[in-house]
Amino acid sequence: xxxxxMKEYQPIGIANPYFSGVAAASSSVxxxxxxxxxxxxxxxxxxxxxxVKILPKSCCSCPPCSxxxxxxxxxxxxxxxxxxxxxxxxxxxDDWSRCCCKPYHSVKLEVRAVIPVPGSGQHSDYQHFSxxxxxxxxxxxxNDRVKAITDAYKKSPVLFTFVRxxxxxxxxxxxxxxxxxxxFVCMEWxxxxxxxxxxxxxxxxxxxxxxxxxxxxxxxxxxEQPSNMCGYCHPYLDLKDRKDGTNFAKMDGPCxxxxxxxxxxDFRFAVSQPSSDKGAGDIAVITKKKPQSxxxxxxxxxxxxDNYVISFNSDTMTASQKVTILAAQVFTDxxxxxxxxxxxxxxxxxxYCYFWYCMLAGALCPCYILIPKQ
Numbered sequence: 360x361x362x363x364x365m366k367e368y369q370p371i372g373i374a375n376p377y378f379s380g381v382a383a384a385s386s387s388v389x390x391x392x393x394x395x396x397x398x399x400x401x402x403x404x405x406x407x408x409x410x411v412k413i414l415p416k417s418c419c420s421c422p423p424c425s426x427x428x429x430x431x432x433x434x435x436x437x438x439x440x441x442x443x444x445x446x447x448x449x450x451x452x453d454d455w456s457r458c459c460c461k462p463y464h465s466v467k468l469e470v471r472a473v474i475p476v477p478g479s480g481q482h483s484d485y486q487h488f489s490x491x492x493x494x495x496x497x498x499x500x501x502n503d504r505v506k507a508i509t510d511a512y513k514k515s516p517v518l519f520t521f522v523r524x525x526x527x528x529x530x531x532x533x534x535x536x537x538x539x540x541x542x543f544v545c546m547e548w549x550x551x552x553x554x555x556x557x558x559x560x561x562x563x564x565x566x567x568x569x570x571x572x573x574x575x576x577x578x579x580x581x582x583e584q585p586s587n588m589c590g591y592c593h594p595y596l597d598l599k600d601r602k603d604g605t606n607f608a609k610m611d612g613p614c615x616x617x618x619x620x621x622x623x624x625d626f627r628f629a630v631s632q633p634s635s636d637k638g639a640g641d642i643a644v645i646t647k648k649k650p651q652s653x654x655x656x657x658x659x660x661x662x663x664x665d666n667y668v669i670s671f672n673s674d675t676m677t678a679s680q681k682v683t684i685l686a687a688q689v690f691t692d693x694x695x696x697x698x699x700x701x702x703x704x705x706x707x708x709x710x711y712c713y714f715w716y717c718m719l720a721g722a723l724c725p726c727y728i729l730i731p732k733q
Contacts, residue, residue: 362390363558377443389557399678452568468521517559524552544589544721552583580683589721617700618713
């Protein structure tokens with residue numbers, strides 16, 4: 360078993376007093392900090408907030424107006440009515456692939472301990488939206504404050520890495536044509552998958568976000584669509600354990616989701632024992648939350664930023680299994696919600712308004728009305 364060297368790591372309890380009383384895990388996994396594992400084991404719920412990224416990464420580069428990489432903040436709740444930020448997830452991906460193939464592109468997600476900055480810790484939708492918008496503008500204009508925060512995060516050690524098992528890439532990328540996603544899942548070529556690793560992974564120099572070497576001895580979990588039509592009429596994922604690769608859980612989602620229904624409905628994804636009934640949720644329940652305020656509703660309409668809550672219903676789960684469930688939530692966001700289930704779309708023949716979407720054997724099928732332009 361390889362041991363990761365966590366240089367320059369600052370215990371979360373020092374940066375955030377909320378976690379100072381949490382007992383550390385009795386043992387480490389691959390050299391991961393025991394305080395992080397202890398917080399995961401003690402958490403009753405996790406809240407995941409996707410940052411608002413309205414503006415492009417840069418307008419005067421190649422490719423022009425490429426979308427910014429996703430960022431997620433993870434808040435841990437030691438009880439069901441309290442929480443504090445302790446992890447941040449940053450996307451690493453190639454600009455061309457993200458510009459042409461998002462959200463089906465190859466992607467690596469790096470998880471680091473959060474670094475509190477002035478103004479952080481706010482929970483209202485308006486404060487989140489205004490701060491994210493300011494940071495988005497600052498990143499486009501090379502704002503010194505945003506750059507300083509980004510550079511500080513890059514110096515922090517990577518605790519976990521989520522890696523998509525290839526995706527759709529531009530025609531000159533090394534992983535071209537290795538996957539055809541968001542279609543009927545009947546073979547491995549159409550099967551989407553994400554792996555969870557302890558510590559950092561080095562990228563292929565030819566394609567950012569695609570590691571050239573996967574250390575299988577550092578695998579914490581594996582998430583994949585089943586190849587037998589992927590749950591038929593429901594989003595479905597198998598969650599596998601790191602020890603022997605057997606399923607420790609299954610995740611199934613609602614029959615309809617996305618579109619305009621996101622403005623007024625919560626969407627529930629049940630994480631259950633492999634032998635449990637569909638939708639049991641005896642391990643955990645992942646909920647994509649509807650907007651809770653006018654600012655949240657506005658952000659829902661104009662951005663892809665979403666909020667999720669993971670409520671754990673089992674006290675016997677390991678920290679590795681909880682991280683795998685967290686990765687499954689982020690993976691679901693890429694598969695279903697991040698640009699896949701838009702509310703409106705303008706085409707040559709008219710404007711499409713999508714009420715909701717459903718999944719048929721892995722392919723997204725919309726319910727919509729067409730408003731002709733003429």
